[in-house]
Amino acid sequence: xxxxxxxxxxxxxxxxxxxxxxxxxxxxxxxxxxxxxxxxxxxxxxxxxxxxxxxxxxxxxxxxxxxxxxxxxxxxxxxxxxxxxxxxxxxxxxxxxxxxxxxxxxxxxxxxxxxxxxxxxxxxxxxxxxxxxxxxxxxxxxxxxxxxxxxxxxxxxxxxxxxxxxxxxxxxxxxxxxxxxxxxxxxxxxxxxxxxxxxxxxxxxxxxxxxxxxxxxxxxxxxxxxxxxxxxxxxxxxxxxxxxxxxxxxxxxxxxxxxxxxxxxxxxxxxxxxxxxxxxxxxxxxxxxxxxxxxxxxxxxxxxxxxxxxxxxxxxxxxxxxxxxxxxxxxxx
Numbered sequence: 001x002x003x004x005x006x007x008x009x010x011x012x013x014x015x016x017x018x019x020x021x022x023x024x025x026x027x028x029x030x031x032x033x034x035x036x037x038x039x040x041x042x043x044x045x046x047x048x049x050x051x052x053x054x055x056x057x058x059x060x061x062x063x064x065x066x067x068x069x070x071x072x073x074x075x076x077x078x079x080x081x082x083x084x085x086x087x088x089x090x091x092x093x094x095x096x097x098x099x100x101x102x103x104x105x106x107x108x109x110x111x112x113x114x115x116x117x118x119x120x121x122x123x124x125x126x127x128x129x130x131x132x133x134x135x136x137x138x139x140x141x142x143x144x145x146x147x148x149x150x151x152x153x154x155x156x157x158x159x160x161x162x163x164x165x166x167x168x169x170x171x172x173x174x175x176x177x178x179x180x181x182x183x184x185x186x187x188x189x190x191x192x193x194x195x196x197x198x199x200x201x202x203x204x205x206x207x208x209x210x211x212x213x214x215x216x217x218x219x220x221x222x223x224x225x226x227x228x229x230x231x232x233x234x235x236x237x238x239x240x241x242x243x244x245x246x247x248x249x250x251x252x253x254x255x256x257x258x259x260x261x262x263x264x265x266x267x268x269x270x271x272x273x274x275x276x277x278x279x280x281x282x283x284x285x286x287x288x289x290x291x292x293x294x295x296x297x298x299x300x301x302x303x304x305x306x307x308x309x310x311x312x313x314x315x316x317x318x319x320x321x322x323x324x325x326x327x328x329x330x331x332x333x
Contacts, residue, residue, distance in 0.1 A: 066222035086176025100224020102156035115214020281316035297327035
């Protein structure tokens with residue numbers, strides 16, 4: 001009997017620890033109760049808080065890495081800014097630049113209140129590219145290890161690395177209009193009845209008031225790193241990596257072949273008349289070839305990428321080979 005009591009005590013202790021751990025995973029809002037239970041104070045402080053800056057470029061941007069998940073508390077210690085839709089506390093981030101296309105999930109976590117997020121995307125010059133609001137960020141009932149939330153998923157294009165028009169910064173805030181609104185969540189009894197496929201006779205679905213404070217989760221996924229999964233091998237193209245500086249002969253825009261075939265190339269050059277200079281390539285055409293070369297390398301089609309390099313150089317490109325080399329280097333990271 002004594003051993004049975006000891007075993008029961010250990011079992012109960014283990015179960016309580018597991019439940020506490022599970023609750024922290026399923027409901028991360030537990031850590032932020034004081035923020036999510038303080039709507040009146042949040043609205044009052046928002047009305048008197050001094051904004052941080054006079055322009056969007058002066059916001060406090062923190063770096064956001066690819067393959068990163070984080071939960072952010074937005075409260076009275078967060079900076080505030082006068083957005084076109086009204087003053088709001090915010091969180092601002094600089095997105096990763098040397099990556100594949102990014103899949104970003106932004107969610108406002110629901111407890112007694114909700115910080116209903118709006119996402120403003122900016123290019124490298126801090127010019128707005130798009131605003132992601134209630135048409136994308138919608139209510140999602142609790143499922144598996146995710147609690148009740150409003151959530152939006154969107155992608156960031158990285159097919160042309162270095163393009164100044166790439167989306168580079170992300171700002172999360174809430175609008176003045178949404179502070180007087182509510183979000184209808186699903187009651188626990190209805191959720192249970194739905195999972196069991198039975199009739200629900202429980203409580204009405206709760207209305208969650210929006211607040212100036214809250215908790216936001218961000219999940220960043222580099223789509224290029226998960227495209228092929230973990231079970232693959234990508235060989236290193238050492239010749240391409242070593243060819244950092246192409247050798248150029250006196251004829252403008254005419255690349256000299258590698259040393260291994262230099263003798264053959266010299267004979268061919270003497271047998272023909274001097275080549276006419278190739279006209280400089282238009283910047284639009286150069287950008288097109290660079291984009292296609294990067295896409296081919298990202299897709300693992302090196303033969304196609306090298307064909308594009310040769311074609312671009314014949315047309316007058318002086319940057320195609322270096323673009324190819326840089327793309328190969330990035331693909332090995």
